Amino acid sequence: MSAALDVRGLTTRFATRTGHVTAVNNVSFSVEPGRILGLVGESGSGKSVTGFSVLGLIDAPGEIAGGQVLIEGEDMRALTPEAQRRMRGRRVAMVFQDPMMTLNPVLRVGDQMAMAVRVHERVSKSAALARAREALEIVGIPAPAERLKAYPHQLSGGMRQRVAIAIALLHRPSVIIADEPTTALDVSIQGQILAEVRRLADETGTAIVWVSHDLAVVSSLADDICVMYAGRIVESGPAAEVIAAPRHPYTQGLIQSVPSLHEPGRKLPQIPGSTPQLSRLPTGCPFRPRCPRATEVCASDPPDLGTGGRRVLCHHPLETP
Amino acid sequence: MLGFLLQRLIQAMIVIIAMSVIVFLGVYAIGNPIDVLIDPGATAEIRENLIRQYGLDQPLWQQYFTFVGQVLRGDLGTSMVYNIPVTDLVFSRLPATLELVFVSVCIATLVGIPAGLYAGYRPNGIAAKAIMALSVLGFSVPTFWIGMLLIMAFAVGLGWLPSGGRGDTGSLFGIPTSLATADGWSHVIMPAINLSLFKMGLLIRLTRAGMVEAMSTDYVKFARAQGLPDRQIVFSHVLRNISIPIVTVFGLELGSTLAFAVVTESVFNWPGVGKLIIDSILQLDRPVMVSYLVLVVILFVLINLTVDLVYARLDPRVRLKGGAA
Numbered sequence: 271m272s273a274a275l276d277v278r279g280l281t282t283r284f285a286t287r288t289g290h291v292t293a294v295n296n297v298s299f300s301v302e303p304g305r306i307l308g309l310v311g312e313s314g315s316g317k318s319v320t321g322f323s324v325l326g327l328i329d330a331p332g333e334i335a336g337g338q339v340l341i342e343g344e345d346m347r348a349l350t351p352e353a354q355r356r357m358r359g360r361r362v363a364m365v366f367q368d369p370m371m372t373l374n375p376v377l378r379v380g381d382q383m384a385m386a387v388r389v390h391e392r393v394s395k396s397a398a399l400a401r402a403r404e405a406l407e408i409v410g411i412p413a414p415a416e417r418l419k420a421y422p423h424q425l426s427g428g429m430r431q432r433v434a435i436a437i438a439l440l441h442r443p444s445v446i447i448a449d450e451p452t453t454a455l456d457v458s459i460q461g462q463i464l465a466e467v468r469r470l471a472d473e474t475g476t477a478i479v480w481v482s483h484d485l486a487v488v489s490s491l492a493d494d495i496c497v498m499y500a501g502r503i504v505e506s507g508p509a510a511e512v513i514a515a516p517r518h519p520y521t522q523g524l525i526q527s528v529p530s531l532h533e534p535g536r537k538l539p540q541i542p543g544s545t546p547q548l549s550r551l552p553t554g555c556p557f558r559p560r561c562p563r564a565t566e567v568c569a570s571d572p573p574d575l576g577t578g579g580r581r582v583l584c585h586h587p588l589e590t591p
Numbered sequence: 592m593l594g595f596l597l598q599r600l601i602q603a604m605i606v607i608i609a610m611s612v613i614v615f616l617g618v619y620a621i622g623n624p625i626d627v628l629i630d631p632g633a634t635a636e637i638r639e640n641l642i643r644q645y646g647l648d649q650p651l652w653q654q655y656f657t658f659v660g661q662v663l664r665g666d667l668g669t670s671m672v673y674n675i676p677v678t679d680l681v682f683s684r685l686p687a688t689l690e691l692v693f694v695s696v697c698i699a700t701l702v703g704i705p706a707g708l709y710a711g712y713r714p715n716g717i718a719a720k721a722i723m724a725l726s727v728l729g730f731s732v733p734t735f736w737i738g739m740l741l742i743m744a745f746a747v748g749l750g751w752l753p754s755g756g757r758g759d760t761g762s763l764f765g766i767p768t769s770l771a772t773a774d775g776w777s778h779v780i781m782p783a784i785n786l787s788l789f790k791m792g793l794l795i796r797l798t799r800a801g802m803v804e805a806m807s808t809d810y811v812k813f814a815r816a817q818g819l820p821d822r823q824i825v826f827s828h829v830l831r832n833i834s835i836p837i838v839t840v841f842g843l844e845l846g847s848t849l850a851f852a853v854v855t856e857s858v859f860n861w862p863g864v865g866k867l868i869i870d871s872i873l874q875l876d877r878p879v880m881v882s883y884l885v886l887v888v889i890l891f892v893l894i895n896l897t898v899d900l901v902y903a904r905l906d907p908r909v910r911l912k913g914g915a916a
Contacts, residue, residue, distance in 0.1 A: 325816055359818030366816075371809035376831045376906055385827060386817045421907040437817060 272343060273300040274444040274477035275324070275362070280337035282316075282323045285330075291548045293319045293332070295501040301477040301494075303444065306468070308492030308509060309481045310524070314545045316501040317481045321447040324479070325364055326354045342444050360390045363438035367450040369430035373422035379433055380418030386437050405436040410466055428459035435467070442474065449481045464491050485524050489513045494579070497521045500546055500556035507580035517576070517587040520557050555585065563588075599899070603892040610888040614881050615655050623647075624671055624875035645671065658881070668878030672871065677882045681864060687757055688856070688863030690768050692848050694783035696790065696841075703794030704837070708825060710795065711802025722795060729792025738785045738858035745781060752781050755860035782859040786852060790844045797840055801833030834905050842898035850887040 282294035293316045301307045311317045322328055324339050326346055339346040341361050346354055358364075366372040374382055383402035384395055393401070399418060406414035409432040422430055431451055438446050448467070452460040468491060471478050482488050488495060489509055496506040497518065505518040516522040523541040530536070543560040552558050554569040561568070563586045572583045625642055642648050646657060661668060667677040706726075710719040746754035758778030760769045769775025805811060806829070814824045853865030864883065871879035902909045 327812065327815055355818050355820060357818070358816055364813070364816040366809050366813055368809060372813040374810045374814070374828050374832065375908065377828070378907075385819065385823070389817065389819050389823070423908050434813070437813075 272302075273340070274303045274305075274342060275479065276300040276338075276340040276343075277320075277324065278338040278340070280320065280323055280339060281335045282319055282328055282332060283335050284332040286549065288549060292335075293501050293548060294323055296337070297498075297501075297503050298337075299496050299503065299506060301445065301479060303475040303477050304471050305493045306471050306478045306480055306491055308488030308495045309479055309498060310483065310485055310488050310495060311498035312483060312545045314548070315498040316548075317483075317498050318449050320498070321364065321449045321479065321481050324445075324447055325358055325362060326351075327358075356390065359386060359443070360441040361443050362445040362447070363441070363443040364447045364449065365431070365434050365438050365451045368454045369427050369434055369451075370454070372434050373430055375422055377421075378418065379420050379422065379425070383418070383433075383437055383440065387440055390441055401440060402436070405440050406433065408439060408470070409433075409436045410462075411436070428455055428463065431455060431459075431463060432466070435463075435470075439470070439474070439476075443476060445477045445479065447479045447481065450483070451480075452487065453482070453484070460487070467491070485513075486528050497524070500548060500551060502556065502583060503581075504557065504584070505582045507576075511580060515588075517580075517582040517589075518557075518584050519561050519563050519586075519588065522588060555583075595899075596896075599896050603889075603896070606892060607885065607888055611659070611881070611885050612655070614884045615658065616651075618877050618880050619651060619654075621875070624877055662882075662885075667882040670871070670876055670879050672874050672876045672879075677878050680867065680879060681883060681886065684862060684864045684867045686768055687861060688849065688852055688865060690770050691779060691783055691786060691856070691861060691863060692845070692852060694770070694779055695786035695848065696845060698783060699787040699790035699794055699844075700841070702787075703791040704798050706791075707795040707798025708802050708830070711799040711806065712821075712825065714799070714803055719799075723799070726792040726795040729788045729795070731792075732788075734785060734789065734854050735858050737788060738782070738855055741781050741785055742858070753778050755782075755858075757862055782855050782861055785858070786848065786855045790848065793840060793844065794837065797837055798833065801836060802829060805829040805833055831905060835902060838898055838901050838905065842894045846887075846891045846894045849890060 277300065278298050280294055280297045281292060283290045283292045295316070297316075297320055299307060299309075309317045309320065319328070319332075323334050324346070326334070326339075328334055334347065337347070341357065344357075344361075346357060346362075349357065373379070380399050380402055383405070384398035387393065387398035387401050388395070391398075402418060403414045406417055411417055411429065411432050417425065417429075417433070422433075425433065431454075435451070451467075452463050455463065464487065467478065467480075470476060480488060480492055492509045494507065495509045495512045496503045497512070497520065498504070499520050505512060505516065505521045512521065513525060516525055520541070523539070526539045527541065529538060541560055546552070546556060546559070552569070555561070555564070555572045558564045558568040565586065567585050570585075572585050574581060574583055575587055576582050624645075625638065625647065629638060629641060646654055649657070658668065665678075667681075669676055670680050673680055706722050710722045713719050742754045745752045756778060757775070758769050759772040759774040769779055802825075810832075811824055811828060814828050815821075819828075850865075852861075852863060853869050855861065856863045856865040857869065868880065868883050870876075871883070
């Protein structure tokens with residue numbers, strides 16, 4: 271099966287006074303239809319910028335400096351800006367973190383949705399509203415016809431996020447980038463949305479890239495995981511394997527710092543130090559200063575080890591048990 | 592909604608009553624009009640008669656209630672200088688000011704908002720920087736000076752436009768206005784531009800600030816992620832969101848322009864109410880001053896009410912309630 275989204279060597283950098291800062295560094299991953307890829311990392315690891323880069327929504331002073339973004343084999347980056355715009359929302363859609371902010375507060379839900387339908391399809395307003403109502407039904411919103419007339423502030427946070435997901439689904443895109451869509455929600459609502467997203471991926475065959483800092487959420491939702499650190503993907507592979515047997519010391523640190531029910535009372539280990547500033551990265555492996563396994567060889571660029579779907583970027587990977 | 596309107600009307604009544612008292616007291620404090628009006632050589636008898644005729648011999652509170660009584664019967668009194676009813680006097684001058692303000696507000700809006708949107712859309716471009724520099728000039732250089740400069744350039748130097756006065760008037764919907772004739776337009780355009788510059792500068796800066804802020808919000812990013820073209824994002828999403836501060840300032844500016852277009856009217860010798868009020872202050876024409884100022888208060892109250900109603904139309908989160916407003 272060919273990939274719905276295939277990202278190859280994507281590099282995004284930002285011009286600053288002290289030179290270029292590379293927020294996304296040679297990132298490659300692919301997602302097949304109906305699969306969910308978890309893109310995990312701390313704040314500032316470049317995971318959101320990766321999401322925006324896939325849609326081509328990087329504004330100056332940022333620029334996508336290299337790589338390919340293939341959506342069902344079609345390279346976004348080779349298209350004109352106008353053709354890219356026609357891809358957005360139709361073939362590749364995005365859902366944002368804070369549902370309080372993503373809907374326009376002064377426009378009715380139905381009007382916003384109708385606008386999103388009609389920008390890509392020449393249909394009447396009433397036909398567009400009918401499509402919007404269907405989309406709201408798909409994401410499990412009760413009484414969708416009434417919600418269309420509501421303003422965003424009249425809906426709860428979870429409801430708004432469902433509306434945002436419904437907007438992303440309007441054109442049955444091949445790919446949805448979900449940028450921490452449950453982070454701002456209550457845990458109970460979060461669970462509902464996660465179940466909904468899993469069902470949507472299975473039923474519609476949409477490929478989903480789930481960007482999150484929450485390893486616990488990603489491990490329960492995603493089929494595959496990519497772990498990002500300082501703009502690079504340091505480890506990737508099937509979710510179950512990566513969680514059960516991490517090979518990069520950073521991934522191991524992340525997993526160990528998630529509280530577990532199996533060992534109550536255990537003191538949670540944490541990764542020493544903090545996320546590095548992208549403008550002052552050490553040479554070689556960027557995780558080197560915080561890594562318990564680091565040696566002198568880590569000052570040179572780490573090799574891309576591993577085979578097939580399981581990769582790790584490290585001089586001293588942990589051995590698989 | 593009805594409760595809101597009722598509450599606003601009561602508030603307006605209180606403001607108008609308070610204002611009329613303050614204006615009445617203030618005007619009576621600044622001087623005795625009889626000294627200005629009559630020949631210093633007139634006999635004491637003529638003087639006494641005149642004072643009695645205007646009711647100036649009565650105590651102040653009694654004069655006030657006489658005035659209020661007349662106003663309630665629709666009579667604003669008679670001008671001491673022109674010796675014609677104040678209502679006729681003000682309404683003969685009002686169309687001139689209204690047309691001047693109308694044209695200038697149109698210019699300010701039609702130039703200011705698009706210029707501000709553009710400057711906010713491409714904030715680092717050369718055009719945006721030029722627009723911002725001009726906007727600073729617009730509200731920091733004194734109006735009268737720009738007015739004189741315009742006269743120097745277009746009336747004296749180039750001879751394209753008349754230097755002042757109102758020009759021919761035609762009738763539009765039964766109101767005499769210079770906007771109905773070409774000659775009238777040639778007279779109105781220069782003072783209108785002069786009057787619009789301050790508001791234009793203000794609108795440019797407000798619109799730009801709102802635009803810059805809005806362009807970095809999530810709802811704009813989300814709209815872009817839906818594939819909406821920038822033009823549609825600006826006009827369907829952003830403009831509506833940033834219109835609240837714009838409407839506020841627009842309303843305030845409309846009121847103050849109507850009431851105090853006096854500088855421009857003086858420079859261009861425009862026969863509007865601004866000139867009328869300045870003349871009547873100089874001549875201590877009390878009935879004109881009092882009536883005019885009360886009229887201005889009513890004007891402001893009406894404009895603010897309209898602005899409140901527009902808010903509710905623009906922003907669904909604003910609810911018009913009878914409670915605290």
